[in-house]
Amino acid sequence: MERNGNLIVKIRGEIDHHSADRIRHSVESQFKSSGARNIVFDFARVSFMDSSxxxxVIGRYKELNKIGGRVFAINIGSELSRIFEISGLKKIIPCFASLDEIENS
Amino acid sequence: MFKNEMELKFAALSENQAFARVVAAAFATRLNPTVAEITEIKTAVSEAVTNAIIHGYDGLDGAAVIMRGYIKGREILIEIEDAGRGIEDIEQAREPLFTTKPDEERSGMGFTVMEEFMDSLEVESEPGRGTIVKMRKIIGG
Known part of the structure; x- marks a missing residue:
């Protein structure tokens, strides 16, 4: 879904090495065809995530950085919050409560 | 003192990562862990199994990963063993952001996550022979 230049990527289920490649390919092709400038990852339905x-996410950040786009994250629950902090991801990916919060920021 | 142990051997396929971490979490449930502790165990196991599959074996056919679990009192010890290529420099491998596969979008945070989510982490490895990762955690500690 594209809204105001943001491609909203709603991920469902678990993100590990097994699923990360599939998610990456899907996001890349959606981003190319969407014409969006930024990517917003919605983690509301993600029940598990490891360093894969x-x-x-860092891969998409690097790609978009080259073309002046940005990557955001929304709906990071308590389950994922710690891995975002430990990895330093929170320092480079702005995290918001909702899409509205990004658009109003 | 209450003691328990288990051993699981599975094919080194990425589709088995979820299976391995769910087994580890199920084994830990007898210690009555919190949801956060379960997440920590699952994440640490997922990192160790990922390392075994993508770094230890690197897609080798017919390879297997062994997971062992031990419970003693309130402590759980989980070992993840592979018979893959081994690690040349363990200290370097454990550094945050270090990865031998920068082109594959590896974050290099696997060992850091294991260290943060468990109470202790030991890595034994021999080039050409394989690697054993030993992780301990006191539940309710």
Whole structure:
């Protein structure tokens, strides 16, 4: 879903090495066809994430950085909050409570 | 003192990562862990199994990963063993952000996550022979 230049990526289920590649390919192709400038990852339905998810998000951050786009994260629950902090992901990916919060910021 | 142990051997396929971490979490439930502790164990196991599959074996056919679990009192010890290529420099491998696969979007945070989520982490490895990762955690500690 594209809204105001943001591609909203709603991930469901678990993000590990097994699923991260599939998610990456899906996000890349959606981003190319969407014409969006930024990516917003919505983690509301993510029940598990390990460092493969960190790699996948940082990968998109690097790609978009080259073309002046940005990556945001929304709906990071308490389950994922710690891995976002430990990995330093929170320092480079702005995290918001909702899409509205990004658009109003 | 209450003691328990288990051993699980599975094919080194990425689709088995979820299976391995769920087994580890189920084994830990007898210690009555919190939801946060379960998440920590699952994440640490997922990191160790990922390392075994993608670094230890690197797609080698017919390879297997062994997971052992031990419970003693309130402590759980989980070992993840592979018979893969081993680690040349363990200290370097454990550094945050270090990865031998920068082109594959690996974050290099696997060992850091294991260290943060468990109480202790030991890595034994021999090039050409394989690697054993030993992680301990006191539940309710």
């Amino acid at each position: 998810g960190i790699g996948m």
